[in-house]
Amino acid sequence: AQSVTQPDIHITVSEGASLELRCNYSYGATPYLFWYVQSPGQGLQLLLKYFSGDTLVQGIKGFEAEFKRSQSSFNLRKPSVHWSDAAEYFCAVGADFPNDYKLSFGAGTTVTVRA
Amino acid sequence: EPEVTQTPSHQVTQMGQEVILRCVPISNHLYFYWYRQILGQKVEFLVSFYNNEISEKSEIFDDQFSVERPDGSNFTLKIRSTKLEDSAMYFCASRDRGLSGEQYFGPGTRLTVT
Numbered sequence: 001a002q003s004v005t006q007p008d009i010h011i012t013v014s015e016g017a018s019l020e021l022r023c024n025y026s027y028g029a030t031p032y033l034f035w036y037v038q039s040p041g042q043g044l045q046l047l048l049k050y051f052s053g054d055t056l057v058q059g060i061k062g063f064e065a066e067f068k069r070s071q072s073s074f075n076l077r078k079p080s081v082h083w084s085d086a087a088e089y090f091c092a093v094g095a096d097f098p099n100d101y102k103l104s105f106g107a108g109t110t111v112t113v114r115a
Numbered sequence: 116e117p118e119v120t121q122t123p124s125h126q127v128t129q130m131g132q133e134v135i136l137r138c139v140p141i142s143n144h145l146y147f148y149w150y151r152q153i154l155g156q157k158v159e160f161l162v163s164f165y166n167n168e169i170s171e172k173s174e175i176f177d178d179q180f181s182v183e184r185p186d187g188s189n190f191t192l193k194i195r196s197t198k199l200e201d202s203a204m205y206f207c208a209s210r211d212r213g214l215s216g217e218q219y220f221g222p223g224t225r226l227t228v229t
Contacts, residue, residue, distance in 0.1 A: 036220075043206060043222040044158070090158060094218075101210065102148065102171055103218060105158040 002027040002093045006106035013081050014114050021076040021109050023091030032094035032101065033074040035065055038108075039087045047089075050074060061085070086113040117141045119221035121207050127227045131196050136224045138190045138207030147190045148208040148218060149182065151175070158206065164190065197228045 005024045013019050025031055032051055036044040048059025055067040065076045074091060088110050092103040120139045128134050140147055149161040162172040164182055181193045190209075194201055204225050208218040 034217075044220040046217060046219070049217055092158075101146070101218070102160045102163050103150070103158075104160065107157045 002031070002095050002104045004091050004093050004104055004106035006089075006091055006109050008109045009107070010110045010112070012112045012114060015083055016080050019076075019078045019081045019085070019111065021089050021091075021111070023074045023076065023106060024072050025074060025091070025093045026072065027093055027095070031074075033065075033067060034092045034094065034103065035059065035063070035074075035076050036090045036092060036105075037061075037087050038090065044090065047076070081111075081113055083113045083115070086111055117219075119207055119209055119219050121205075121221040121224050123224060124222065125225045125227070127229065128197055130199060130228055134194050134197055134226065136192045136194075136205050136207075136226070138192070138209075138221055139188055140190055140207065140209030141211075141219055142188070144209035144211045144219075146170075146210045146212075146218075147182075147184070148210075149192045150206045150208065150220075151203040152206065152223075153200075153203045161192075161205075194226075197226075199228050202226055202228045 003026045007022050034049045035047040038044050047063050048057050050057050050067045058064050063078050067074050088108045090108045091106045094101045094103050122137045147164040150158050152158045160173050162176045163170045179195045183191050204223045206223045207221040210218045
């Protein structure tokens with residue numbers, strides 16, 4: 001069964017500083033990897049995804065993530081955070097299962113942005 | 116841009132009552148999912164649905180839960196006899212036939228069982 005670990009529960013970053021959120025996954029085959037963002041009281045918005053090909057993927061809102069198979073990681077980065085980036089971020093892995101692709105989520109990382 | 120919608124946004128019910136949570140997936144999508152998120156915890160998979168049947172369900176999805184696509188547009192989750200521990204945010208998601216596997220999530224229904 002697949003699983004995801006997000007080691008950092010809470011990160012505080014200054015506006016304009018860089019941000020990196022860590023994600024490690026466990027899955028026997030090629031993983032389908034996602035980062036979602038959830039603002040308070042809101043649903044889940046997809047930031048970016050990795051299926052195959054280039055291991056550095058670009059997403060919305062200036063985010064990018066790098067897939068490293070050797071480290072079983074899919075870390076999310078943003079060079080310069082904005083106050084609006086304060087939210088909870090979830091890494092997820094999708095099972096390569098016919099007609100399924102259920103997602104397993106990490107516990108999430110809460111990002112606080114200070115002025 | 117098409118989106119997944121869910122109603123109601125908040126449902127309060129008494130323990131033992133039945134609730135039905137409703138979702139309208141994106142119209143050309145074929146795969147449907149329910150997830151839940153207990154306050155402060157991770158999002159958990161409940162069930163996936165394709166071709167009018169359940170394709171996979173988690174241990175959480177016991178006999179008290181059922182899903183249905185009654186009319187080709189709605190996708191419902193029914194909890195027959197709610198328990199306090201069913202209090203959570205319930206998210207519906209859908210995806211199309213493509214291999215991308217990208218799931219689009221609705222805004223969620225917050226279920227409070229008292």
